[in-house]
Amino acid sequence: MEAPFSIAPLERIEDFLAxxxxxxxxxxxxxxxxxxxxATMLIASRRYGGMVLGAFDPGGRLxxxxxxxxxxxxxxxxxxAGPHWQLCSRIMGVHPDWQGxxxxxxxxLAQRExxxxxGYELVTWxxxxxxxxxxxxxLGKLGAICRCYLRDFYGPxxxxxxxxxxxxxxxxxxxxxxxxxxxxxxxGWRPPRLEDLQASGVRVVNPARVRPDGWPEPGPVRPPExxxxxxxxxxxxxxxxxxxxxxxLAWRLNVREAxxxxxxxxxxxCDVVKATVEGIPRVYYLLQILGP
Ligand SMILES: CC(C)(COP(=O)(O)OP(=O)(O)OC[C@H]1O[C@@H](n2cnc3c(N)ncnc32)[C@H](O)[C@@H]1OP(=O)(O)O)[C@@H](O)C(=O)NCCC(=O)NCCS
Numbered sequence: 220m221e222a223p224f225s226i227a228p229l230e231r232i233e234d235f236l237a238x239x240x241x242x243x244x245x246x247x248x249x250x251x252x253x254x255x256x257x258a259t260m261l262i263a264s265r266r267y268g269g270m271v272l273g274a275f276d277p278g279g280r281l282x283x284x285x286x287x288x289x290x291x292x293x294x295x296x297x298x299x300a301g302p303h304w305q306l307c308s309r310i311m312g313v314h315p316d317w318q319g320x321x322x323x324x325x326x327x328l329a330q331r332e333x334x335x336x337x338g339y340e341l342v343t344w345x346x347x348x349x350x351x352x353x354x355x356x357x358l359g360k361l362g363a364i365c366r367c368y369l370r371d372f373y374g375p376x377x378x379x380x381x382x383x384x385x386x387x388x389x390x391x392x393x394x395x396x397x398x399x400x401x402x403x404x405x406x407g408w409r410p411p412r413l414e415d416l417q418a419s420g421v422r423v424v425n426p427a428r429v430r431p432d433g434w435p436e437p438g439p440v441r442p443p444e445x446x447x448x449x450x451x452x453x454x455x456x457x458x459x460x461x462x463x464x465x466x467x468l469a470w471r472l473n474v475r476e477a478x479x480x481x482x483x484x485x486x487x488x489c490d491v492v493k494a495t496v497e498g499i500p501r502v503y504y505l506l507q508i509l510g511p
Pocket of ligand 1: 245309310311312313314317318319320321322323324325345346350351352353355356359360
């Protein structure tokens with residue numbers, strides 16, 4: 220059951236300042252590191268068409284936030300083609316004590332309502348495709364899709380979650396008014412099963428091998444074939460980074476190669492598959508050739 224919390228737009232100066240402190244906890248920032256979004260930037264963005272939503276615990280403490288800006292649609296993202304204007308969702312963070320308790324999901328659902336009420340059909344954002352939890356939320360529970368891979372989008376990053384790897388990103392498209400998104404968010408996500416996909420001939424393009432020390436390492440990337448393919452990612456990239464930074468980099472480069480090849484061949488990442496294989500939790504993106 221979800222813990223009690225409420226969602227509301229940030230209004231008061233002290234909430235925007237609390238948002239700076241929240242970011243220190245979420246991204247493990249050192250005292251001298253700037254928050255990703257400063258209070259002044261959020262205050263100004265909100266006045267000029269941006270959206271800044273907060274999640275509050277029962278005592279009124281800010282425990283999560285989601286920030287988005289109006290913007291134009293990038294021309295090199297085929298999954299986002301069509302409209303000129305879109306809502307660019309920029310940053311979402313939930314306090315570590317509250318992660319995994321439904322706050323991020325509820326913030327995104329509130330963002331969808333906000334976007335529809337303000338006339339947007341498309342919301343896009345970027346996230347690290349190696350972060351399995353974010354992938355599950357974005358492509359699984361929310362029904363966003365991706366056909367745009369951005370290499371080292373922000374350059375080197377120093378915060379605790381991003382340090383040490385090129386900052387590659389998936390740029391996802393969330394068609395907030397379309398039927399498949401409505402079904403996904405209103406009726407719930409039914410994750411595809413690995414056995415069912417494999418029984419119908421869907422292959423993993425980079426199947427991992429489990430090393431003697433128990434960590435899966437990515438296999439060589441094969442060309443994508445058929446109506447659908449799977450791309451494996453690590454189940455817990457932050458744990459891989461702590462245990463073996465070289466292995467984390469190998470995953471980054473391997474998933475980059477696999478996704479770039481699949482997107483270039485016309486596949487769209489549209490779901491996430493979780494399974495236990497050889498006794499180890501595994502995560503895959505499902506990529507399909509979608510109709511027009
Ligand atoms: C990403 C983030 C915002 C998600 O918020 P959250 O409140 O933790 O997410 P939720 O509890 O709403 O989870 C939604 C879904 O994501 C997936 N998920 C969340 N945490 C997970 C975890 N630790 N492991 C696996 N899946 C997870 C699950 O599918 C979950 O739904 P379920 O619990 O019904 O299975 C939050 O974890 C966070 O702040 N992370 C660090 C900062 C970041 O990466 N921000 C996003 C890019 S700007």
